[in-house]
Amino acid sequence: MSDGPDEELELTSPLVPLFVIAKGRDLPADHEYEHTALVTARDGASAAAARALSPEARKVMDLIADGFLSVAEVSGHTHLPLGIVRILLAQLEEDGLILVRKPIPRVERVERELLSAVLDGLRTKFGA
Amino acid sequence: MNRDVLIWCLAAVAVISVAAVVALVVRNRALGARKRQAEEELTRQLADAERRFSTVLADLQRFRGEQEGALREAERTAEESTKAVLKGAVRFLQSLAAEQTTLLDGIQRRYGGHAVLADLLDVNHATAQMARKAQGIAVMCGAPLGRRSQAASVYDVVRSAQGQIRNFNRVEIMQQSGIALKASAVAPVALAVAELLDNAASFSQHDAPIEVTFQRVQGNLCIVIDDAGVGMSDEDRQKATVLLSGGTVPRLSQLGAQPKFGLPVVGLIAHQYGFKVDVTGVSRYGGVRAVVLLPEELWTMEETPPPAQETPVRRIRRIPSAEEAPEDRTVHGLPKRGERQAPTAGATDAGGASAKGTRPFKKGPRGAGGLAAIQRGTMSGRAVEVPSSEGTEDA
Numbered sequence: 259m260s261d262g263p264d265e266e267l268e269l270t271s272p273l274v275p276l277f278v279i280a281k282g283r284d285l286p287a288d289h290e291y292e293h294t295a296l297v298t299a300r301d302g303a304s305a306a307a308a309r310a311l312s313p314e315a316r317k318v319m320d321l322i323a324d325g326f327l328s329v330a331e332v333s334g335h336t337h338l339p340l341g342i343v344r345i346l347l348a349q350l351e352e353d354g355l356i357l358v359r360k361p362i363p364r365v366e367r368v369e370r371e372l373l374s375a376v377l378d379g380l381r382t383k384f385g386a
Numbered sequence: 387m388n389r390d391v392l393i394w395c396l397a398a399v400a401v402i403s404v405a406a407v408v409a410l411v412v413r414n415r416a417l418g419a420r421k422r423q424a425e426e427e428l429t430r431q432l433a434d435a436e437r438r439f440s441t442v443l444a445d446l447q448r449f450r451g452e453q454e455g456a457l458r459e460a461e462r463t464a465e466e467s468t469k470a471v472l473k474g475a476v477r478f479l480q481s482l483a484a485e486q487t488t489l490l491d492g493i494q495r496r497y498g499g500h501a502v503l504a505d506l507l508d509v510n511h512a513t514a515q516m517a518r519k520a521q522g523i524a525v526m527c528g529a530p531l532g533r534r535s536q537a538a539s540v541y542d543v544v545r546s547a548q549g550q551i552r553n554f555n556r557v558e559i560m561q562q563s564g565i566a567l568k569a570s571a572v573a574p575v576a577l578a579v580a581e582l583l584d585n586a587a588s589f590s591q592h593d594a595p596i597e598v599t600f601q602r603v604q605g606n607l608c609i610v611i612d613d614a615g616v617g618m619s620d621e622d623r624q625k626a627t628v629l630l631s632g633g634t635v636p637r638l639s640q641l642g643a644q645p646k647f648g649l650p651v652v653g654l655i656a657h658q659y660g661f662k663v664d665v666t667g668v669s670r671y672g673g674v675r676a677v678v679l680l681p682e683e684l685w686t687m688e689e690t691p692p693p694a695q696e697t698p699v700r701r702i703r704r705i706p707s708a709e710e711a712p713e714d715r716t717v718h719g720l721p722k723r724g725e726r727q728a729p730t731a732g733a734t735d736a737g738g739a740s741a742k743g744t745r746p747f748k749k750g751p752r753g754a755g756g757l758a759a760i761q762r763g764t765m766s767g768r769a770v771e772v773p774s775s776e777g778t779e780d781a
Binding site for chain 2 (some may be wrong): 266267268269270272273274275276277278280281282283285288293313333338339340341342350
């Protein structure tokens with residue numbers, strides 16, 4: 259039996275290791291599921307598909323069931339590392355359960371100076 | 387005259403013959419007596435010899451018994467001392483593996499957003515396999531298993547076991563059952579299932595699935611592991627059944643250079659913690675069906691982990707409204723968001739949100755109308771990384 263002078267070893271690590279939660283999937287490419295990308299559950303996400311999900315994936319689905327949430331926030335609420343959340347989201351998107359809205363890329367931001375310069379130019383050319 | 391002589395002669399002959407007969411009889415008697423004496427002597431000697439022989443034989447047997455006993459004793463003490471040495475060593479290994487697993491988990495959470503996470507996951511997987519081996523050796527030499535202090539769903543226990551084998555992706559857990567294992571059963575059942583999964587994985591093709599299902603049968607909870615391997619011969623089955631009964635403890639010295647711990651370990655744990663394991667079944671794929679049968683004392687129907695602190699989650703609605711956006715930022719306190727609180731708080735300038743640490747921005751002249759504020763809020767929410775351009779906009 260497990261008695262004896264030697265005291266038992268207490269296991270403090272989480273029971274289910276993260277690589278099992280990630281199901282051995284690789285991290286998605288860097289530009290996918292950035293931490294500011296917004297995710298939401300797809301309207302038609304079938305209950306049957308959702309039932310087969312792991313508890314962690316189901317928790318993510320619950321979080322984003324009726325609204326957009328950023329990837330970083332999903333990570334915060336599930337207490338899972340960002341990378342694991344991204345892996346879960348990749349799987350969920352593959353299964354067609356979620357919609358992902360990528361953050362507006364930086365290049366699309368216009369420079370105010372440039373715009374006002376163009377405006378000035380137009381005004382001088384065509385008169386305001 | 388002649389007659390007289392004849393008579394005398396006859397008489398003499400008669401006397402002589404009588405004397406001869408008497409002498410013969412006497413001699414014969416004497417001979418008989420001597421023979422009898424000799425016979426008696428011989429029988430006595432024989433009995434004596436037999437007695438001595440039997441004592442010698444008894445002695446011999448005693449010696450032989452003593453020798454066997456001494457040998458057995460020596461073997462036992464050798465086994466005991468081997469176990470003691472191994473036990474000390476393995477406890478060291480066990481605690482190191484546990485420490486490393488805990489450390490790794492911390493590191494994975496700290497660098498969770500970094501690409502190094504992928505490698506850390508692999509390291510964690512290797513550590514988990516090492517920890518299983520250490521636990522197995524601990525069981526074989528009578529050391530206690532690592533203990534878990536919290537009950538866990540049987541699904542998570544099997545997932546924990548799954549993580550302890552090499553090709554863990556082959557394992558498919560078919561259903562979730564809402565059944566929880568008591569804390570004391572978590573570690574032993576996880577180890578037993580891990581060993582069974584490892585067996586299933588090594589005796590089937592490297593890409594064949596291994597299915598785990600749960601069944602409740604008459605107050606017992608069954609964890610059923612089906613593989614698509616080649617199955618077992620009757621002889622193997624019998625051997626396995628003996629090992630799994632946990633009644634006979636296999637000697638460490640008999641395990642050989644490439645020890646197969648699997649079934650002996652499972653048998654011992656099952657025996658110690660009061661559950662049963664059977665591998666004689668045939669899986670639906672024609673391979674082996676292993677069944678771990680847990681009696682009622684080891685599990686409950688309760689849903690395990692109580693939902694941890696419910697922080698209200700405020701999502702960005704599909705049509706964001708002016709009031710909601712700033713609240714979204716303030717509730718969570720996620721670091722990235724925190725930095726952006728200032729400009730968004732400005733959206734509801736007059737509202738209570740501005741009370742929170744928005745000093746530098748509050749002073750600035752804000753010509754922002756309602757619509758501009760909403761737009762700013764949404765934009766900063768979606769692209770936190772982008773350096774704020776609020777300053778120039780407001781100016």
